[in-house]
Amino acid sequence: MAAVEGGGVEEGVGESSSPPRDAAGPAAPTASGGSGGGAGGGQSICSQVFDRLLAEGNEEAAAPGFLSQLEHHFSRLPTSYQLDVNVDKAADVLVHQKVLAEAKDPERRPAFRVRFVKIDEADPTCDSDASEDGIDDGDDLSVRQDTPYTHIHEIVFSTVDKPKLLSQLSALLSDIGLNIREAHVFSTVDGYSLDVFVVDGWAIEDTDGLHKALEASILRNEGSWSGSSHSSAAERTLPFQVKGGEWEIDKRLLKMGEMIASGSCGDLFHGTYLGENVAVKVLRSEHLNKNIWNEFMQEVYILREVQHTNVVRFIGACTKPPQFFIITEYMSGGSLYDFVHKQHNVLELPTLLKFAVDVCRGMCYLHQRGIIHRDLKSANLLMDKDHVVKVADFGVARFQDQGGNMTAETGTYRWMAPEVINHQPYDNKADVFSFAIVLWELITSKIPYNTMTPLQAAVGVRQGLRPGLPENAHPKLLDLMQRCWETIPSNRPAFPDILSELEDLLAHVQGTSGEANQRQDDSGAKD
Missing domain, CATH: 3.30.200.20 (Phosphorylase Kinase; domain 1)
Structure with missing residues (x-):
């Protein structure tokens, strides 16, 4: 399965969702562990970039007032952006500036730039200097449609920042057959996004054709860039106009x-x-x-x-x-998220299974009534004073049988099924995937993908990433969990089957525990 590395558990904005950058080579921006931020000692990244541009004879950098513009650019973006900049590729910052400037024009959103980065495997017929420098002049690079080598491109987007933008951009790239290798996502202080994707899937080095393909994909989905979220036919037909009834309170x-x-x-x-x-x-x-x-x-x-x-x-x-x-x-016991992650409770197997059975019973009921929750996670599972777990928060839930397929991305990245992230048609098996992640939480007492940002986790799940299998967990529980997070939704079990397995396992565990207690009591009586 794919592995993605990064930092941070917080769900905030302005995070770099960067998997390992070695795939893109030196042309892509890298964290400042090497030639990025460390070269200048105490000198700021902004100053290092400015000095490098001057040393390269860049005419824009020599223009009056450019340094102030550069400082303003860096001030708009989070610290993580500075860490991501590779000073050896200082011209990248100029591209970022220009794309952000273009995004201010509503008619040009999303603004974007495309460039060829390199061929993934060493091709003896390739001009190595051109590949290493990341030149994006398609006319000077030979076209090799029949080679087995993977062509890597970088695409920089900017538009008005909004929730779920990563998923929307990911769907745009997927629409033309591109695979995301890395995603570096930043938010400016004035409400714009800067998103840098390293992709493969475009079989030639040509950038003009890729640029046109992206433009066509944007036009096909023009409504989704207007600021409102894309919704499927199934969601548009829901009866939102609910007349008041006996539930309208005084x-x-x-x-x-x-x-x-x-x-x-x-x-x-x-x-x-x-x-x-x-x-x-x-x-x-x-x-x-x-x-x-x-x-x-x-x-x-x-x-x-x-x-x-x-x-x-x-x-x-x-x-x-x-x-x-x-x-x-009122659920006085709070959420499972708080119980496990904030109160640091480590669950014994009988308690874990009891919680899981409660969740399954609630989800069985909802699915039997045709309701897909779409945001199943530990924070939306609440406990009463007796520690009975109940499913809560139906703000994004939908009835499944509304005509048409659901494709809109909704939920929370760490718990989200790959088909939802990819904007593919999905059904109630998306909830089963989310349940598998909840089950993993209960077993490990850890936050899913806790070394990554939510955006990194989403990119990883698209590529097949799943949480690491915990040691010393019950083998039947591990087997069930892995079947629930299968990539192909139809391969996942339904909640009635999950419930049956969990109830059988709980009965077995309680029976074994009861027998052990009885033996201990008998031993104590003999003494």
Whole structure:
């Protein structure tokens, strides 16, 4: 399976999602462990780049005011960008500047540049100097369509930054048959993205043809660059306009307590309603737009249709301005994510299996009712005071049988199925993949791909990456987990089959434990 290396677990922006850079050779920007940032001692990367451009006789660098422009460029981008710059390839920074400038024009988004980097294997007929220098003049490079060698190209994008942009760009590249080897993704302080991809799959060194193919792919998906998220026919036909009913609560009977958590579009509060402890999910009115409103109403629509021991119980909602909120039962045990990762609980096998069985029962129920969760992860699995685990957060859930195939990418990268990342049609087996990652979390008490950023993890999963198999885990549990994260969705088991296996294993483990305790009691009695 593919391996991707990087740093950082935080879900923030401005991270480099860079797998190992040796595939692209010296033409691609590299971290500053070698010729990148270390050459100048205490000198800043910006100054090193400026000096290198002057030494190379670059006319732009010699122009009045260029240094100020260069300093402004670096100030817009995170520190990780400076670490990624290769001073030996200082001209790359000029390309980044130009692409970012072009992205300010809405008619040119996404702005991009293409260049040939190298041929992956040493080709004796190839002009080695041209390959090593990364020259992108297609007319001067011989075309070898029939060689077995892999041609590597670099593509630099810039557009308005927005959620899930990596997946959208990945789908764009996949649309023309390109494979992502590396992705370096940065966000500017003023709301733009700078995304550097190293790819293979374009069989010749020609860059003009690749440029035209990218333009054609962008035109085919023109609507998705307008700022709204791409959605499939299955999602556009959902009944977002839900009329108020018996679930519309009287706000005067709700008492708000302390804030429990805060998200990008809303806040979660502890409260009481008719004497019952409740959780109140409040939508922030200043962030309200059509997409957020649709997700809010979709969650109301699904929650009012479900009732199961292992699904968070819906109490009511307020869908009338000026305040919008959803009320569910209060889960005092918190999330499995906090229980495992923040409270540092290491689960014994019986407890682990019990939690997994709870999740499976909830997911069996949802799938039987045609509901795909689409964001199954430990943070969306909540526990009550008795440690009963329940599936929660249906903001991106959908009914499967709505006509058409679901293709829109949604969820959280570390738990996301490859077909969802790739914008391929998917079904409820995407939830099974996510469950496998949750199972791995419970076994290891680790965050998935904890040495990578979320974007690095997404690129890795596209290439076949899975979390490392934990040592000393029950072999039946490992076998089940690996079947659940199979790349081909149809090869993954369904939740009823998963539940049956887990219940059998739990019964066996509890029986073995009971027999051991009985033997210990008998031994103590004899003493």
